[in-house]
Amino acid sequence: MPLSAVPNERDVAIVAALAGLPGMGPVRLRAVLAQRSPAKAYELLTQGRFNEIAELKSVPGLRADDLATWRYQLSHLGPSELLAAHADLGIEIDWSPEGVSIGRLRDDPDPPLMIFQLGANIDTQVPSVAIVGTRRCTAYGRSVAARLGSELADAGVTVVSGVATGIDGAAQRSALDSGGGAVIGIVGSGLDVVYPQRHRSLWADLARYGTLLSEYPVGTPPARWRFPARNRLIAALADIVVVVESGERGGSLHTVESALERDRLVMAVPGPITNPASIGTNRLLGEGCPPVTCTEDILAALGFVAPALKPNFVPEKAEPQLESVLEAMGWEPATIDELLLRTSLGLDELGSRLMTLRVAGKIVETGGWWERNSA
Amino acid sequence: MLASVGAATLVGVEGHRISVEVHGSNGLPSFTIVGLPDAGCREARDRVRAAVLSSGLTWPNRRVTVNLAPSSVRKGGSGLDVAIAIGVLVASEQVPAASIEGRSFVGELGLDGRLRTVTGIVPLVHALAGDEVIVPASAFREAEVIHDGLVRPVSDLRQLCDALCATEPWPDPPEPGPDQACVPGPDLAQVMGQALARRAIEVAAAGGHHLLMLGPPGAGKTMLARRLVGIMPDLDRAAAIEATLVHSAAGERLPRGGLVVRPPLRSPHHGASMVSLIGGGTGSVRAGEISLAHRGVLFLDELGEFAPTVLDALRQPLEEGVIRVSRASGSTVFPARFLLVAAMNPCPCGEAGRPGACRCSDLARLRYARRMSGPLLDRFDLRLMVTRPPVDDLLARHHVAESTAEVAERVLTARARAKERGVEANAQLTRDDLELVCSVTSDGERLLRHHLEAGVLSARGLHRVQTVALTLCDLAGADPVLDGDRIAGALSMRVEPARLLQAVGV
Numbered sequence: 001m002p003l004s005a006v007p008n009e010r011d012v013a014i015v016a017a018l019a020g021l022p023g024m025g026p027v028r029l030r031a032v033l034a035q036r037s038p039a040k041a042y043e044l045l046t047q048g049r050f051n052e053i054a055e056l057k058s059v060p061g062l063r064a065d066d067l068a069t070w071r072y073q074l075s076h077l078g079p080s081e082l083l084a085a086h087a088d089l090g091i092e093i094d095w096s097p098e099g100v101s102i103g104r105l106r107d108d109p110d111p112p113l114m115i116f117q118l119g120a121n122i123d124t125q126v127p128s129v130a131i132v133g134t135r136r137c138t139a140y141g142r143s144v145a146a147r148l149g150s151e152l153a154d155a156g157v158t159v160v161s162g163v164a165t166g167i168d169g170a171a172q173r174s175a176l177d178s179g180g181g182a183v184i185g186i187v188g189s190g191l192d193v194v195y196p197q198r199h200r201s202l203w204a205d206l207a208r209y210g211t212l213l214s215e216y217p218v219g220t221p222p223a224r225w226r227f228p229a230r231n232r233l234i235a236a237l238a239d240i241v242v243v244v245e246s247g248e249r250g251g252s253l254h255t256v257e258s259a260l261e262r263d264r265l266v267m268a269v270p271g272p273i274t275n276p277a278s279i280g281t282n283r284l285l286g287e288g289c290p291p292v293t294c295t296e297d298i299l300a301a302l303g304f305v306a307p308a309l310k311p312n313f314v315p316e317k318a319e320p321q322l323e324s325v326l327e328a329m330g331w332e333p334a335t336i337d338e339l340l341l342r343t344s345l346g347l348d349e350l351g352s353r354l355m356t357l358r359v360a361g362k363i364v365e366t367g368g369w370w371e372r373n374s375a
Numbered sequence: 376m377l378a379s380v381g382a383a384t385l386v387g388v389e390g391h392r393i394s395v396e397v398h399g400s401n402g403l404p405s406f407t408i409v410g411l412p413d414a415g416c417r418e419a420r421d422r423v424r425a426a427v428l429s430s431g432l433t434w435p436n437r438r439v440t441v442n443l444a445p446s447s448v449r450k451g452g453s454g455l456d457v458a459i460a461i462g463v464l465v466a467s468e469q470v471p472a473a474s475i476e477g478r479s480f481v482g483e484l485g486l487d488g489r490l491r492t493v494t495g496i497v498p499l500v501h502a503l504a505g506d507e508v509i510v511p512a513s514a515f516r517e518a519e520v521i522h523d524g525l526v527r528p529v530s531d532l533r534q535l536c537d538a539l540c541a542t543e544p545w546p547d548p549p550e551p552g553p554d555q556a557c558v559p560g561p562d563l564a565q566v567m568g569q570a571l572a573r574r575a576i577e578v579a580a581a582g583g584h585h586l587l588m589l590g591p592p593g594a595g596k597t598m599l600a601r602r603l604v605g606i607m608p609d610l611d612r613a614a615a616i617e618a619t620l621v622h623s624a625a626g627e628r629l630p631r632g633g634l635v636v637r638p639p640l641r642s643p644h645h646g647a648s649m650v651s652l653i654g655g656g657t658g659s660v661r662a663g664e665i666s667l668a669h670r671g672v673l674f675l676d677e678l679g680e681f682a683p684t685v686l687d688a689l690r691q692p693l694e695e696g697v698i699r700v701s702r703a704s705g706s707t708v709f710p711a712r713f714l715l716v717a718a719m720n721p722c723p724c725g726e727a728g729r730p731g732a733c734r735c736s737d738l739a740r741l742r743y744a745r746r747m748s749g750p751l752l753d754r755f756d757l758r759l760m761v762t763r764p765p766v767d768d769l770l771a772r773h774h775v776a777e778s779t780a781e782v783a784e785r786v787l788t789a790r791a792r793a794k795e796r797g798v799e800a801n802a803q804l805t806r807d808d809l810e811l812v813c814s815v816t817s818d819g820e821r822l823l824r825h826h827l828e829a830g831v832l833s834a835r836g837l838h839r840v841q842t843v844a845l846t847l848c849d850l851a852g853a854d855p856v857l858d859g860d861r862i863a864g865a866l867s868m869r870v871e872p873a874r875l876l877q878a879v880g881v
Contacts, residue, residue: 335762336867337568347570352863359825365870367721368590368760 007096013079013093014038015114017057018045020190021070023227028062031055046074073123086217091191092117104285108236109261112215118191118207118374122184122237127302128158128240130259132231132252133167133245138277138333139364139371141245141265146174151295153180153222156305160184160238162230163212165196167244167252176205182209182264186233190214195222195364229253235259240301242292244279253280265301267292272332275337321369326351326362328374376400376437378465378472381479382458383502384443384450385495387700387707388624388662390502392479393457394444397462402438403869408459410443410781413451413659420763422461422484424451430488430533435467435785446862449704451659453483457509460484461539462531475538479506482514486861488532497521497633501616511841512549517623519548519617560605561598563867564778568768572761575868576603576716577782581789582846583616583800584839585693585715585754590761591725596718599761600674604640605779607672608787614670617710621669625662639671645680653688653711654698660707665692668713673735678719686751690714693754715754720748756802756839757868789849801846806838813845818859826866840865 015038019029032041034055043053050067086093091371094115096198099106104124105115129152131145149171152159159175160167163185185206189195193215194203206212215229231251235258243266245263246252252296259266266267272279285291328334328342339350354370357363364373376399381392391512406420427434441459443450458480464470474582481499483491490511493499499738500508500518507525510518515528528548529535537543566573576599579586610618615761618635629635643652650656654663665673675681692698696712707825722740752758793800796812804812815823824842826832842859843865 020648086566130799335765336571337768338765339764340570341767342767347574348860348864351571351867352860355822355826355863355866356859358831359829 009036009083010079011097012084012095012289014042016082016093016116016217017074017077017079018042019215020082020220021073022223022269023066024070025225026110026112026215028056028059031059033113033372036295042074042079045070047327050215082217086116089176089192089218090118091218097156102237104236108232109230112233114178114215116191116214116217119209119211120182122158123182124237126156126158126182126184127304128160128184128238129236129242129298129302130160130255131167131171132161132234132241132243132255133215134247134250134252134277134280135166136247137166137170137245139267139277139366139373140271140275140331141277142170143364143373145170147245148244148269148292148295148298149173149175150180152298153178153183155295155299156181157299157302158182158184160186160234162234162251163187163199163206164228164251164298165198167304169199169202171244172206172210173202176202176209184213185210186213186237187222188214188216188230189222190216192218193221201229227251228292231255233368235262235264238264240265240267240298242266242298243281243289244282245269245271245275246284247277248279248283250280256284265290267298267301274332320361322353322357322362325350325357329363329370329372332370333371335367335368336370339370376466377572378462378475379463380458380465380475381503381506381864383481384454384481385452385498385624386448386482387660388495388498388621388709390495390498390500391448392502393448393455393458395458396442396444396465398440398442399435399437399466400440400461401500404436404438406438406439406441408441408443410441410446412443412455413449415452416443416450416455418457419453419456419484422456423463424487425486426456426484426532427460427463429486430531430536432464432469432532432536433579435463439463439466439692449659452495453491454494454499454850455878456482457532457535459481461535464536470536470539474541479503480509481518482509482511482529484532490529490531490535494626495624495868496632496705497578497629498620500526500540501620508747512546515548515738516631517553517619517629517633521619531699534677557727558699561602562779563602563606563782564596564776566598566602566776567710568764569599569761571759571867572596572599574864575757575759576600577606577786577850578843578846578868579603579714579716579757580607580782581786581800581865582756582793582843583802584756584843584846585802586717586757586759587755588716588718588754588759589721590718590879591763592720594761594763596761597676597840600672600676600716601685602717603714604638604745606670606783606786608783608790609636610670612637620858621662621666625651625667628666628863635670637671638714639668640674641665641668641671642674642676645677647673647681647685647728652685653692653698653700654707654709654858655702658704660700662709663698665689665698665711665713666709668865669710672714673713673715675715675717678717680719681745681746683746685750686746687748690750690754717755717834721760724795736814749815753835756843758870759868760870785850785852788852789846792849794812801842804842809838809841809845813841813855813857814855814863815841816858819844819857819862822859822862822866832866832869836868840869843868 048071085141094100100115101330103114114304149159158181161172169238172183194200235255240318241259241264243252256266264290267283268281269292363370378397382393382395384393425745461480465472467605484495492511492514496514498516500522509527511528512528512530519526538545585821590596615634615636622635641664652663655668692711698709698711700707723743809861847861849865
């Protein structure tokens with residue numbers, strides 16, 4: 001909580017109610033609350049006196065029916081019940097007229113007006129790294145994300161990400177499992193609206209052992225436009241943004257933009273030039289982002305240790321007959337048919353070697369495609 | 376003035392012996408049929424009278440009552456026409472009563488007295504075992520192949536009357552038509568690449584393991600499934616009779632020899648209703664696709680497009696080998712021991728296999744994957760991802776893939792081995808049986824242990840993997856010792872449901 005006087009509970013409730021309105025993003029919320037107390041804004045909106053909120057006129061894309069929806073929703077939802085719902089779920093609300101208490105977010109060029117929080121408080125003195133990437137990742141990306149997540153957490157670095165499927169989830173899960181540094185998940189829905197559903201357990205673990213942050217009150221559904229807004233908070237909280245895999249376009253490149261606007265260092269993990277999930281990251285490298293070849297690269301950029309001379313992702317050699325299969329596989333997904341052609345082994349032999357390699361954790365299989373596991 | 380004639384009616388896929396009793400008495404001339412006839416059967420009144428008159432015989436000007444006994448069984452269709460006509464002729468003393476002793480009659484009558492074949496001739500004749508059976512000439516071959524006694528083909532009522540009165544000899548059986556060379560199905564030799572999938576259909580055919588293939592469009596799932604029946608061995612006589620009974624009862628065309636000797640392949644469209652798939656219907660209960668696939672292959676292409684309720688209805692027949700269709704009027708049991716082969720795309724756009732290639736939204740993939748119920752998925756011993764063959768395989772000029780005949784031979788040997796173990800195919804071996812017939816080497820055990828510990832194999836999956844490995848031994852002609860290679864082979868053809876769904880994107 002900020003140092004100024006304890007904020008009025010009614011004001012907190014009103015701002016929470018306003019933040020959860022459909023189509024209410026940070027820009028609009030700031031416009032509504034500019035130059036007037038929350039109680040006054042609430043009064044104007046519920047009475048339909050929209051003209052008196054002059055700042056709304058300059059907000060692009062706002063339509064008359066948005067205002068009508070806001071008026072309707074506000075008059076049908078008691079702010080005090082909303083507050084009680086947060087208390088029941090153990091969600092802390094961070095708000096004061098001067099801004100939120102987390103310094104990095106308060107001083108942001110596009111600051112959130114209110115933050116809802118589940119789990120531990122954030123120590124912004126600790127260096128933090130955001131690990132982001134596409135939801136449509138390959139096994140390579142997933143394993144790199146997991147490895148970076150756990151090794152950064154082991155080094156005591158705070159790991160920030162967006163709880164999305166793919167890279168985000170892989171990084172956060174392994175960071176949590178390592179039990180080292182803090183793990184922060186920033187989401188684009190209310191803290192009681194688990195999205196994506198398959199990350200229910202990750203969500204719960206973040207709330208218990210890490211931190212979950214949102215700009216929106218309970219009950220807010222995930223909407224497409226809320227995710228870019230969420231991405232700016234990821235960039236704002238992190239010292240370094242690491243992109244593990246990204247397609248030609250995607251949310252992670254939006255995070256990169258937000259990071260550059262905020263002067264955060266962006267690093268990218270190189271990938272095969274034939275892999276569509278690495279197009280974005282390889283382009284970032286071309287544009288001058290430092291590459292991540294090992295966790296030490298990131299730690300060095302944070303000023304932790306001297307950069308490692310040798311990338312440590314070089315896997316140890318397997319037995320010669322297994323190594324021949326690995327060589328035939330290369331670093332891209334391959335099917336059994338392709339491997340049969342490349343190795344001139346019989347199906348029995350190849351099958352048995354693949355199983356041995358899988359047991360050894362050297363390769364993984366997804367949908368009939370076998371890939372080398374770099375971790 | 377009483378006559379009792381042997382006949383049969385169809386209930387489900389079984390024939391039931393019926394006795395047609397005809398009584399003529401004084402009174403107002405009339406003609407009534409009692410004994411639970413359905414509409415088609417009641418229409419026999421008009422057909423029989425016209426047929427008798429146009430055959431130059433006399434219709435008795437009396438009060439004629441026909442009773443179909445036992446009257447508790449519902450009689451359907453027109454197969455009793457001939458028996459009713461003969462009953463009337465015996466009752467009116469135009470045909471000697473002694474001549475119908477030990478004889479039964481099956482067939483429909485035309486208004487001109489011609490005998491026509493009816494649906495289900497095979498089960499009808501089957502039910503009349505021990506009798507001399509009179510059938511329409513066009514149904515002679517089917518009837519002869521199933522019947523143990525004498526079968527008399529007759530083409531019209533007049534001819535039948537003359538033969539019964541012994542004024543003319545019985546007509547000769549019709550000349551067998553030219554034996555059409557059995558059109559061979561598509562050959563396995565045409566399949567390019569797909570080593571693992573080829574192996575999988577071979578194992579499915581040899582061991583009776585249900586098979587699920589996931590893969591992008593154009594990978595060859597349907598092509599492979601269609602070649603699966605080709606490598607299955609011919610049905611033995613008992614199995615062939617079971618299959619023929621169902622086919623005949625459903626009015627399906629029978630092969631020229633009369634017996635369904637090749638395992639049937641049924642591939643219902645994914646729009647199929649529950650009733651069309653498992654059997655049923657109002658009035659007379661009909662066999663569904665799963666019964667027509669009895670002793671053969673039921674191929675469900677685009678498994679993900681079938682209604683989930685329809686798919687779940689397959690679980691009980693998969694377990695028991697029969698389907699019990701219950702209606703208010705009673706329940707019927709249809710045979711349904713089939714090999715289930717299913718194919719589906721990994722996601723609506725079909726590209727989910729190759730990492731990063733799928734264009735579907737998460738929600739669409741989730742919804743698609745949810746259609747596969749876990750319990751049904753569990754029935755598939757072989758679940759594999761079929762990928763598009765690499766370019767080099769497709770363009771290979773000197774392509775030397777094994778032909779259907781070569782593979783069929785191995786399958787036959789493997790089945791023979793299963794028979795020695797007392798089952799038709801290895802898939803039917805229980806856990807205890809398996810321990811008796813084969814052993815696992817330490818190599819194999821280590822591999823199994825690793826997979827169990829890594830969570831890629833479930834406890835139930837363990838037994839199934841061993842069964843598949845045993846089938847692999849049989850196909851290779853090796854001793855039933857499950858070593859590392861065999862277990863690895865079985866494991867590479869089995870993706871656990873959780874991982875399958877993961878590939879689909881849940």
